[in-house]
Amino acid sequence: TSDPRPLAELSREELEAFATEQRTAYDNLVAKGLKLDLTRGKPSADQLDLSDGLLHLPKSTTAPDGTDTRNYGGLAGGIEIREIYAELLGLSTDQLIAGGNSSLTMMRDTLMYLWLHGGVDSERPWNREETVKFVCPVPGYDRHFTLLEWFGIEMLPVPMNADGPDVEAVAALVKDDPAVKGMWLVPTYSNPTGDTTSQEIAERLTSMPTAAPDFKIFWDNAYALHHLTPAETKTADVVSLANAAGNPHRPLVFASTSKVTYAGAGVGFFGGSKENVAWWLDHLSSGAIGPDKVNHLRHAEFFGSAAGVREHMAKHRALLAPRFAAVEDALTDELGSLGVATWTKPAGGYFVSLDVLPGTASRVIELAKGAGVALTPAGSAFPGKVDPEDTNIRLAPSFPPLEQVSAAMEVVTACVKLAAAEKLLA
Numbered sequence: 001t002s003d004p005r006p007l008a009e010l011s012r013e014e015l016e017a018f019a020t021e022q023r024t025a026y027d028n029l030v031a032k033g034l035k036l037d038l039t040r041g042k043p044s045a046d047q048l049d050l051s052d053g054l055l056h057l058p059k060s061t062t063a064p065d066g067t068d069t070r071n072y073g074g075l076a077g078g079i080e081i082r083e084i085y086a087e088l089l090g091l092s093t094d095q096l097i098a099g100g101n102s103s104l105t106m107m108r109d110t111l112m113y114l115w116l117h118g119g120v121d122s123e124r125p126w127n128r129e130e131t132v133k134f135v136c137p138v139p140g141y142d143r144h145f146t147l148l149e150w151f152g153i154e155m156l157p158v159p160m161n162a163d164g165p166d167v168e169a170v171a172a173l174v175k176d177d178p179a180v181k182g183m184w185l186v187p188t189y190s191n192p193t194g195d196t197t198s199q200e201i202a203e204r205l206t207s208m209p210t211a212a213p214d215f216k217i218f219w220d221n222a223y224a225l226h227h228l229t230p231a232e233t234k235t236a237d238v239v240s241l242a243n244a245a246g247n248p249h250r251p252l253v254f255a256s257t258s259k260v261t262y263a264g265a266g267v268g269f270f271g272g273s274k275e276n277v278a279w280w281l282d283h284l285s286s287g288a289i290g291p292d293k294v295n296h297l298r299h300a301e302f303f304g305s306a307a308g309v310r311e312h313m314a315k316h317r318a319l320l321a322p323r324f325a326a327v328e329d330a331l332t333d334e335l336g337s338l339g340v341a342t343w344t345k346p347a348g349g350y351f352v353s354l355d356v357l358p359g360t361a362s363r364v365i366e367l368a369k370g371a372g373v374a375l376t377p378a379g380s381a382f383p384g385k386v387d388p389e390d391t392n393i394r395l396a397p398s399f400p401p402l403e404q405v406s407a408a409m410e411v412v413t414a415c416v417k418l419a420a421a422e423k424l425l426a
């Protein structure tokens with residue numbers, strides 16, 4: 001029944017009528033007493049069920065190479081799972097370590113090693129620098145920013161574009177300031193925009209001159225294999241690019257099976273140049289004797305091969321794609337013609353990034369809460385949790401059942417419309 005014209009074209013009277021209509025629609029939604037949640041970027045129970053074969057593996061705790069996986073040792077992780085994931089990540093097996101269940105913990109450990117001891121190409125430990133700064137593509141992953149905050153590392157936001165971070169902005173920040181020691185990047189289906197960094201941008205990032213001799217790209221490939229369409233976007237081969245550019249130690253690669261098998265009992269990976277891997281293991285050895293190799297072996301048996309991982313991911317896609325389609329359909333049907341929102345149409349990953357009229361994101365989230373729909377807090381995807389434009393909302397449709405995604409999106413779109421009308425009338 002709404003006027004489908006862009007709201008900016010409506011007369012004040014028309015806009016007031018629109019606002020009244022939206023207020024009624026919203027009140028009706030509130031009256032339903034819903035309790036829904038679009039905040040959780042985690043796999044649904046039916047996705048986790050796909051990996052229950054793990055519970056009956058490994059068939060034998062003796063690995064093919066004779067290792068008794070029950071015992072201490074093997075700091076770099078089980079060779080079988082490293083072979084499979086090295087192939088998937090475009091690394092050689094000796095460029096990849098398999099660790100515990102969380103790659104985020106491996107990122108924190110890496111920062112800790114850099115902080116206390118410096119990297120293979122550092123002049124001194126990072127904690128001896130007066131200030132340390134990181135380039136942060138935004139919107140980005142909130143936990144990356146929380147981690148930097150915990151270290152007291154200053155964050156320099158740059159825009160994330162469809163083909164990767166704004167590389168001119170990055171190059172300008174790193175060129176003259178030796179305090180800029182690193183950057184985050186989720187290169188494939190980034191959190192939350194779903195953007196994939198192109199080969200060209202990856203080439204620039206690995207070859208750009210940096211004032212810091214030990215500049216690091218934290219290449220967090222959390223969603224490398226998490227395609228939502230049959231077209232499987234390939235990640236740029238950052239380690240080879242960096243090698244070719246004469247900066248072999250710049251990229252630090254992270255990945256995990258958190259959204260492949262079990263988010264709470266998967267396998268995390270760290271990769272990079274052989275020197276970086278040796279550096280990492282050297283520091284790890286001060287606090288570890290060996291990782292959970294039983295888990296490594298059962299994962300290797302469960303997948304069988306790199307192709308086995310890809311086949312497994314297609315089963316995730318079958319469960320996730322309809323949920324993302326429900327989000328896209330709701331946004332297009334309800335907001336498509338109103339000119340009050342733009343959003344991403346990710347080909348993979350776990351999120352849709354919705355941009356509403358500047359100054360209305362927190363109002364939309366507050367309205368949604370009033371109607372029983374939890375949305376990720378405004379500003380979450382920005383350093384310090386401050387979205388300077390108050391425009392971005394992260395939608396996470398993976399966890400709720402499909403019908404709940406649709407019901408929640410009905411609320412989200414109603415709130416976007418109401419908040420927009422309020423804003424334009426203010």
Ligand code: PLP
Nearest residue numbers: 102103104141186191222256258
């Ligand atoms: N990196 C990104 C970009 C993520 O979105 C997430 C989880 O949401 C993680 C890392 C966490 O990875 P892990 O479960 O391996 O610690």
